[in-house]
Amino acid sequence: MRFFSDNAAAAHPAVIEAIAASNRLDTAYDGDEWSRKLDDAFSELFEREVRALWVSTGTAANCLALAALCPPYGGIVCHKDAHIEVDEAGAPGFFTGGAKLMLVDGPGAKVTPETIEAAIGRVRKDVHQVQPRVLSITNATEYGLTYSAVEVVALGEVAKRHGLAFHMDGARFANAIVTSGAKPADMTWRSGVDAMSFGFVKNGGLNAEAMILFRTELADEIAVRRKRAGHLSSKGRMLAAQILALLEGDLWLANARAANAAARMIGSAAGERLVYPVEANEIFVRASASEAQALRDRGFDFYDWGPDEIRFVTSWDSDSRSVERLAAAIAAL
Amino acid sequence: MRFFSDNAAAAHPAVIEAIAASNRLDTAYDGDEWSRKLDDAFSELFEREVRALWVSTGTAANCLALAALCPPYGGIVCHKDAHIEVDEAGAPGFFTGGAKLMLVDGPGAKVTPETIEAAIGRVRKDVHQVQPRVLSITNATEYGLTYSAVEVVALGEVAKRHGLAFHMDGARFANAIVTSGAKPADMTWRSGVDAMSFGFVKNGGLNAEAMILFRTELADEIAVRRKRAGHLSSKGRMLAAQILALLEGDLWLANARAANAAARMIGSAAGERLVYPVEANEIFVRASASEAQALRDRGFDFYDWGPDEIRFVTSWDSDSRSVERLAAAIAAL
């Protein structure tokens, strides 16, 4: 029973069907009928004109946007536990040509106006120090917490005050939307977000993510950068088709709802052991090495997060029997 | 009737089936059972130990290898019509951190020992001029010509003499192998090739290419660069599965054979109009604007290559009726 990561889950059958259905000769790259629908599909979802470009990984989605938002000599303010800092192998440095991540501390990988202000305040305004140019947040965070639309608004104001562009890593955006009940528009551009990666791979997709540009003038530059980074698939229709399949009938929300519900059940069982509240599809649990081993002996697979801390991740297809068993096993520790 | 590009053709049904079959939970990235088979599969094909890494585009496959072979301050000798020079949006510059392409002229996008030697000979050996570090050839070339194993040997010797690494862009390697009848080993490492991209997308794949490292010690570095460039798909099994499906029963050769045969038929019809001999799946034909229009009026779709020159590309699934009709129409011009 695998609770290792949502990364590795199967794709939703509708996604596989969509790939198969799009498997016919069409214009190469993003000139096909599926790719050409993305702008409209996301414009409707976000209640305004946006530009949407597919790409095959979250790292590419984040870093192509960051490269357009941040000059090589600029800084990207983010949490010290942000995926772009910790788990992308220095990709922001590669894509931007050497921009510097400026790290902020705080529990649960969440930044606050105060921590952001403090980080910016420490920078001398001269040519010897890298000046911040972008604020990047992850929603839901790397620890399964979410920002409400109100929180994002406050961060957007800080960004604006300091002339920072505002980027959102939305690898688990669906989970955050389901939890908050906010409209996608309120969670993003109405709060000042300029560009985001909209994740599908962890939510029923196979290998398609969307870059959403609220500053639509960025799209043409990012399209060039996408090609230059080797991310312009010649049969891009298979990426667009996945995304359209997940948007269709709000399947993306249904998938996230399922994952979140499974996580909540496990979280409830963990009770006092929880390191963070469960607001998305990740559950961080305090457990000794022997307790972790006991769970493994019962057939559960998960990640050792640190000393006496383990992580479970649910996904759209988390098996309810397995979830119940895991909840019971944790409760019984 | 579309003869625009092999890039945009449908994937072979076996490829779609393989994707569907691999759509289940497994270890993320390249830890799954499909990805772990690639080294062995290609080692068998190449009759020696190789390392093989999947990636989703030819640009990424070429440029990740070039970045490992060429320092930022080095030069890559290639033909002026090479894909890496003409059609990858400067990707070699991005991946290598600014290496310089050193261009060689000659018909049909083919380089020769003589043109390579001349280009190298023009470089002063001092710090003011970029020194060549890599030779990159494309086989089959961008104009549908092929290098025989004997020709590759001669180029490999030039590379060795000057201390250059040797890279092959094998976007249409299958077509070259079918034409030459050479063993993959003879065409590559036995001739001195250090690394190659082995193309599948133009030959029945959906979005999977393989980087083959004959210098196996490069693989770990390239794996890091792959992640850093956002090319490490979390469900990489879907890429590996495509490749395995095309290797299975030599489907890759059957597909290339079909494409080449269709091209030969069209080439025969073109006769004196041919700009280059047809050695792979591309046919360059001299035709006036009105002749081109006449062909279009009859329902054929193709690329205007230049003044009075048009290009047709066949693919694994080129419809034989359409091919016959096109041949007849060209013959009738």
Place this chain on the structure above:
Amino acid sequence: MRFFSDNAAAAHPAVIEAIAASNRLDTAYDGDEWSRKLDDAFSELFEREVRALWVSTGTAANCLALAALCPPYGGIVCHKDAHIEVDEAGAPGFFTGGAKLMLVDGPGAKVTPETIEAAIGRVRKDVHQVQPRVLSITNATEYGLTYSAVEVVALGEVAKRHGLAFHMDGARFANAIVTSGAKPADMTWRSGVDAMSFGFVKNGGLNAEAMILFRTELADEIAVRRKRAGHLSSKGRMLAAQILALLEGDLWLANARAANAAARMIGSAAGERLVYPVEANEIFVRASASEAQALRDRGFDFYDWGPDEIRFVTSWDSDSRSVERLAAAIAAL
């Protein structure tokens, strides 16, 4: 008798005196009294507000400006014999993060509206090909030819029509100004030039060059890039002092005048042997290997430019006796 390069000549005594005179404690970097005078000094020279930043080499001066003018994914149109292409070790690729030099042919390292238009016209307007973003010319050129203000105007119009920024490598700007008699303003911003490097090292300076930004808003970014490239000297006053000493009383023009006059004398002697007219301080002469040897035997030092071609360079301090002797020796060949 050394006619190898103006690069290696001694600095003018006024420059050494200025360095000594500035050798006292002052604010570090460019906050000192000398550096703070540069904007005004060059604004006066160019008859409008400009921003001027010192740097210690021509390569840095060119490439810092190009990095501000050209995105990493853009192209810089220049002559195939341009210094930035041939003799800067790939520095434009390093500073810009991988921009591509798009080469134009033609005699004497001069570009023309026609060759520029042709080069731009060959580029497909899509994401697969690098799009030109900057035009860079060298005045005087690498072969000692000059552009008149009228010629620069015509190039500026081409640049404007295609949305290209316009850069001038002015390593030998002084020589061009002396020859043409044009005002610096007419030769540059009034003709559409956005940024230039204004050379002093080849003209009596020791190690100071100026970047002149006619688009003054570029200066702050370039100041950051200068620091980031390790080109912000802490005792920058010694660089500014050199420049001010050479501007003082138009010493820069006097120096160039001397170098040009010496070159003309040698050029006159060369007569029919000249490869190019002598318009600045370089003389390219046809001479067989034995003729070259004969000159060397008589004590003249120079550069073998190619088969049967030799190059002489004069400088501000070319000794008139040596110049006369060389002229006589060439005439006697």
Place this chain on the structure above:
Amino acid sequence: MRFFSDNAAAAHPAVIEAIAASNRLDTAYDGDEWSRKLDDAFSELFEREVRALWVSTGTAANCLALAALCPPYGGIVCHKDAHIEVDEAGAPGFFTGGAKLMLVDGPGAKVTPETIEAAIGRVRKDVHQVQPRVLSITNATEYGLTYSAVEVVALGEVAKRHGLAFHMDGARFANAIVTSGAKPADMTWRSGVDAMSFGFVKNGGLNAEAMILFRTELADEIAVRRKRAGHLSSKGRMLAAQILALLEGDLWLANARAANAAARMIGSAAGERLVYPVEANEIFVRASASEAQALRDRGFDFYDWGPDEIRFVTSWDSDSRSVERLAAAIAAL
């Protein structure tokens, strides 16, 4: 009375004389008679064969070496207060092509085997996290502390154990040598240091620093990188001459001795107010805003380092009267 920085001090008269003396025609770049002496001069100083290259700033000296030691995808372990992290405008990211600085905490900008081990230990050994490749320390540190040769040995062992190259920022190496009494060899290559920047600008030089390569095979690559970064001055003799003048008769040690002595005098007066022991030429003193103002009112110029903390820096030419007055003024606070 200026105690702001050693950066901005005048150059030693011997340095100016050396520049003037070298001001005559010689081979360009580093082919002149002064530059060609550097390898021998430093080889003697370090008691083994080394390669030595001049460059005009400390940032260039550090970052060119780091670029040769660290691949773009690697990490450089250093102190969070290291100059390369705090005050070089992201230059390491630019020169390396995006390498990541991996920061270590601890008082006085000193790293220890324990803090280094802990930082390295936190990195997962997979492709998702940047792997450390270089250890960089500053001696004397940015807070005026020094590493003894014994301490450097211990760090060298940690570096070796983890396969890290070992770099030393020696902007104030002279001050550290004077304090420790260690031989330069013991402080560097005998302790495992692979490459260092050897500072002269803060110690009586004008604009010359030396890169010392104990791994001599790095020198040729760094020479190429130096050119490519625009740091190959055409009249490099003026840089080499400065360095030779300061090595002559151990003037570099005399200069550092003078600066250190002045600092010690001020440090003694500060007594309990000292934030760190005074081991080089920087003095960090606890002082309230009103105390700082009182000192300023008496004519002393210095840097506000943080709340209730001020910094004084002495230099080779610190005026003894001013130093005595400052010491008295601090003692009287």
